[in-house]
Amino acid sequence: xxxxxxxxxxxxxxxxxxxxxxxxxxxxxxxxxxxxxxxxxxxxxxxxxxxxxxxxxxxxxxxxxxxxxxxxxxxxxxxxxxxxxxxxxxxxxxxxxxxxxxxxxxxxxxxxxxxxxxxxxxxxxxxxxxxxxxxxxxxxxxxxxxxxxxxxxxxxxxxxxxxxxxxxxxxxxxxxxxxxxxxxxxxxxxxxxxxxxxxxxxxxxxxxxxxxxxxxxxxxxxxxxxxxxxxxxxxxxxxxxxxxxxxxxxxxxxxxxxxxxxxxxxxxxxxxxxxxxxxxxxxxxxxxxxxxxxxxxxxxxxxxxxxxxxxxxxxxxxxxxxxxxxxxxxxxxxxxxxxxxxxxxxxxxxxxxxxxxxxxxxxxxxxxxxxxxxxxxxxxxxxxxxxxxxxxxxxxxxxxxxxxxxxxxxxxxxxxxxxxxxxxxxxxxxxxxxxxxxxxxxxxxxxxxxxxxxxxxxxxxxxxxxxxxxxxxxxxxxxxxxxxxxxxxxxxxxxxxxxxxxxxxxxxxxxxxxxxxxxxxxxxxxxxxxxxxxxxxxxxxxxxxxxxxxxxxxxxxxxxxxxxxxxxxxxxxxxxxxxxxxxxxxxxxxxxxxxxx
Numbered sequence: 001x002x003x004x005x006x007x008x009x010x011x012x013x014x015x016x017x018x019x020x021x022x023x024x025x026x027x028x029x030x031x032x033x034x035x036x037x038x039x040x041x042x043x044x045x046x047x048x049x050x051x052x053x054x055x056x057x058x059x060x061x062x063x064x065x066x067x068x069x070x071x072x073x074x075x076x077x078x079x080x081x082x083x084x085x086x087x088x089x090x091x092x093x094x095x096x097x098x099x100x101x102x103x104x105x106x107x108x109x110x111x112x113x114x115x116x117x118x119x120x121x122x123x124x125x126x127x128x129x130x131x132x133x134x135x136x137x138x139x140x141x142x143x144x145x146x147x148x149x150x151x152x153x154x155x156x157x158x159x160x161x162x163x164x165x166x167x168x169x170x171x172x173x174x175x176x177x178x179x180x181x182x183x184x185x186x187x188x189x190x191x192x193x194x195x196x197x198x199x200x201x202x203x204x205x206x207x208x209x210x211x212x213x214x215x216x217x218x219x220x221x222x223x224x225x226x227x228x229x230x231x232x233x234x235x236x237x238x239x240x241x242x243x244x245x246x247x248x249x250x251x252x253x254x255x256x257x258x259x260x261x262x263x264x265x266x267x268x269x270x271x272x273x274x275x276x277x278x279x280x281x282x283x284x285x286x287x288x289x290x291x292x293x294x295x296x297x298x299x300x301x302x303x304x305x306x307x308x309x310x311x312x313x314x315x316x317x318x319x320x321x322x323x324x325x326x327x328x329x330x331x332x333x334x335x336x337x338x339x340x341x342x343x344x345x346x347x348x349x350x351x352x353x354x355x356x357x358x359x360x361x362x363x364x365x366x367x368x369x370x371x372x373x374x375x376x377x378x379x380x381x382x383x384x385x386x387x388x389x390x391x392x393x394x395x396x397x398x399x400x401x402x403x404x405x406x407x408x409x410x411x412x413x414x415x416x417x418x419x420x421x422x423x424x425x426x427x428x429x430x431x432x433x434x435x436x437x438x439x440x441x442x443x444x445x446x447x448x449x450x451x452x453x454x455x456x457x458x459x460x461x462x463x464x465x466x467x468x469x470x471x472x473x474x475x476x477x478x479x480x481x482x483x484x485x486x487x488x489x490x491x492x493x494x495x496x497x498x499x500x501x502x503x504x505x506x507x508x509x510x511x512x513x514x515x516x517x518x519x520x521x522x523x524x525x526x527x528x529x530x531x532x533x534x535x536x537x538x539x540x541x542x543x544x545x546x547x548x549x550x551x552x553x554x555x556x557x558x559x560x561x562x563x564x565x566x567x568x569x570x571x572x573x574x575x576x577x578x579x580x581x582x583x584x585x586x587x588x589x590x591x592x593x594x595x596x597x
Contacts, residue, residue: 003105004043005098006073007031008082010052013067022046022065023057026145027095030258031083032062034099037254037295038106038119047073047082056149058262061301076461079472090449093465095141096127096255097442103251111291113249121250130440130466135324139163140255148259151266156308160275164263165317167256171278173321175239175246241278242285253286258299265304275312338538343552346532347559354524356562356577361593363400367429375455376425383421391421393585394504398480399425401502401593408432410475413499415467415490416482420448426478427452427460438463438470467493477501481588484510488517491564494594495571503592504580508540508560522566536560543587550587561590568594 007028016022024032024046035044045068077084080093085101092101103119115121120128131138147163244252260283264272273280286292320326369392374380378391399422406412406426410433414423417437427435437460439445445464452460463470467489477494478501479487487505494501511534513519519533520526540556542549558577565575573594580589 003087004045004085005031005035005102006045006047006068006077006082006084006086008049008052009046010049010054010057011046012048012050016065016067020061020063021059022062023054023059025052025057025082026148026259026262027083029058029060030095030145030255031098031102033258033295033298034102034251034254036298037108037292038102039108040102040105041107042085042102042105047077056152058302060298075472076463079470080463080465081469081471089460090445090462090464093463093469094130094440095145096131096137096251097440097464099251099255100127100442108291111249111289113243113289115248115250119249119251119254121245121248126245126251127255128442132440132466133324136252136322139166139322140252144256144259148262151263151307154307157266157312159313159315162315162317164276164279165315166322168276168279169317169319170322171241171244171282173241173323173326175241176321176323176325241282244282249286249289254295257283257286257292257295261296261299262302262304265302266307267309268306271309275314338535342532342535343539343556346528346535347555349528349532350559354562354566355559356565356575358558359576359578361401361576361578361591363404365400365403367396367399367403369396372425373428373455375451375457376421376428378421390585393582394480394580395422395425397580397585397591398422398478398502398504399429401591402426402476402478403429405500405502405593405595406430406433406476410434411436411473412476412478413438413470413472413474413493415477415479415493416486417445417448419444420451422478422480424448424452424455424457424460427457428455431457431459433459435460436463436472436474437461438465438467440464440466473497474499478503480504481506481586483507485512485514485517488521488564491568491592492516495568495573498596500596501568501592501594503564503594504586504588505557505561505564505590505592506588508557508588509538511537511560519563521563522570524566525563533560533563557588557590561592565592565594568592572597 007024009022009024009028011022011024032044035042043066045066047068047070049070074086076091077086080091083093083095083098085092085098087101092098100120106119110118117124120126127134127137127140129137131141143163144167147161150161151157239247243249244256260279264283267275269280287296369377369379378388378395383391402412410430412423412426412430412433413436414420414426415438417423417439418441420437420439423435423437427433437445437448439448439462442464445462449462452462467486470493474497477490477497477499479490481504482490484507487503488511490503491501493499511519513530519530520528525533536556536559539549540553540560542553543557547553561577565577568575573596575592575594578591578593580586580591583589
C-alpha cells in the first residue's frame with residue numbers, strides 16, 4: 001500500500017548534498033514541520049522542479065531527506081498543487097488536509113498539552129472543514145501564508161497585516177468548541193487545579209442563580225459533576241485561548257507555528273510583543289510544549305532579514321474571532337431579496353441572440369438499471385427511498401450524455417462528487433476509462449471509496465481536495481448539482497483543459513463575484529449589470545414544484561446557463577442547453593453539454 005508525501009523544491013539534489021540546505025515553499029515548510037513533530041512512518045519525498053518560482057521560498061537546513069525525480073512522480077501527484085499525499089488509491093492535497101493525514105499516522109506519543117484524542121482534537125475534527133466553507137481553515141491555509149509571502153517581498157512595513165490583527169482578535173474572544181462543558185468539567189477535576197476550579201465554579205454558581213436551569217435527575221455521578229459547569233454561561237467557564245483553538249495544543253498550533261516564527265523574525269520580538277501581545281503569549285505557550293523544542297531548533301536555521309519598521313499603524317479589522325459561529329460576525333452573503341419590477345427590468349436587458357435555445361436531446365446508448373451492481377445503483381440502499389427514483393433519473397441523464405462522448409482511455413473527472421453516485425456508475429459502464437472522484441469532504445469520499453472497493457473497480461481514483469488544488473489534464477468534466485459558483489469553477493477547469501463537459505448546475509441564487517470569477521461571464525452578456533445578473537440568479541432559484549413562479553424561475557435558470565454557454569463558445573466550444581427528463585426529477589434540471597471544436 002502506497003503512503004507517501006510529496007513536497008516541491010527548487011533545490012536540486014546536487015546543490016543540496018554539500019550543505020543540507022534546501023529551498024521550499026512555506027506550505028512545504030509547514031508540512032515538513034508537522035511531519036517532523038509527528039515522527040510519521042509515511043515516506044516523504046522532495047520533488048525537484050527547476051521551474052519553481054523563487055519568490056516566497058524559504059531556505060532551511062534539512063538532514064537525510066529523499067529526492068524523487070520529477071519524471072517518475074505519479075501522474076496523480078502531478079495533477080495537484082503541492083503538498084500532496086498519495087495513500088493507496090487516494091490523493092490528498094491542500095495544506096491542512098495533508099497535515100491531517102500525517103497526524104493519522106503519527107508515531108510520537110501524545111503530549112500532556114493535547115486533547116485526549118490527540119492533535120486532531122475533539123472527534124478528530126481539527127482543520128477538517130475545507131477552506132471554501134471554514135473561515136478558520138482558510139486563515140491557517142491561505143490568508144496567513146499569503147501574508148508571510150508578502151512580507152518576503154518588501155523591505156519596510158507601515159501597517160500591521162490584517163491577518164495578524166484578526167488572529168489577535170481571535171485570541172481575545174471566548175473559546176467556541178463543541179464540548180466546552182465537558183472540557184470545563186474535566187479541567188475542574190484535574191488534580192493540580194481541582195480546588196481552584198471547583199471553588200470558582202461554586203462562587204459563580206451562587207452569583208448567577210437566575211441563569212440556573214431546572215435541576216435534572218442524573219443517572220450517573222459523571223453527569224452529575226457536569227451540572228457544576230452547565231449552569232454557567234460559556235463566558236464564565238474560565239477557558240481561554242491558551243492555544244489557537246482553546247485550552248489544548250492541536251494541529252492548528254503546529255500549522256501556524258512556522259509562519260509566526262518567521263513573522264517574529266521580520267518584526268523583532270520586542271515590537272511583535274508590544275503590537276500583538278496575545279499572539280506573543282500564544283507563541284510562548286506553544287514554545288513551552290517540551291516536545292516542540294526540536295521543531296524550534298529546526299526553524300532556527302531560517303535566515304530572515306528584519307523589516308524596516310519606524311512607525312506602524314493598525315488597520316481597521318472586524319473585532320470578531322476566526323470561528324464561523326461567532327454570533328458577532330457579520331454575514332457578507334446576506335440574501336438578495338428581489339422585487340417583481342427589478343426582475344422585469346433585468347430580463348428586459350436581454351435581446352435576441354443572447355439566450356441559448358433549449359434543445360431536446362436523445363441519446364443512442366442506454367443501460368438497464370437491473371444490470372447495475374449495488375455499489376453503483378441508488379436502489380441498493382445508499383439513499384432514502386423517496387429519493388431513489390429521482391436520483392436514478394438524474395444519474396441516467398448525465399451518464400447517457402457521457403457515454404455518448406467518451407472513448408477508451410479517457411480521463412473523466414467527477415467534480416464535487418460527494419459520495420460518488422455519478423462517477424461510480426460511469427466507472428462501471430466505462431471500465432476502459434479512468435475516473436477521478438474529486439471531493440473536498442473527507443467523509444463523503446470515504447463512503448465512495450468503500451463502495452468502489454466492494455465492487456472491485458480498478459479504474460477509480462479519489463482526490464480529496466478543493467477545485468483550486470487540482471491542476472491535472474483530463475478529457476471530460478462532469479458535475480451534478482455543483483452549488484453556485486462551483487459550477488463556474490468546474491466550467492473554467494474544463495475550458496482550461498480543453499475538456500468536454502456535462503454540467504447540471506444548482507443554487508443559482510448563491511452565485512457571487514469573487515477574486516477569480518466576474519459576472520456576467522461572457523461578452524454576450526456584458527451589457528447586463530452585476531446587480532441585474534444577481535437578481536436573475538436569485539429568481540432562478542424560485543423553481544419549487546407547483547409554484548406560480550416556476551415558469552419565470554426556469555427562464556432565469558436558462559439565462560444564467562446561457563451566459564455560461566456563451567463563455568464556452570468564446571473558448572471554441574459547441575454547447576447545447578437541454579433539460580433533464582423527466583423534469584420532475586429535480587427543480588434544478590438544466591443540462592449543459594460542451595464539446596471543443
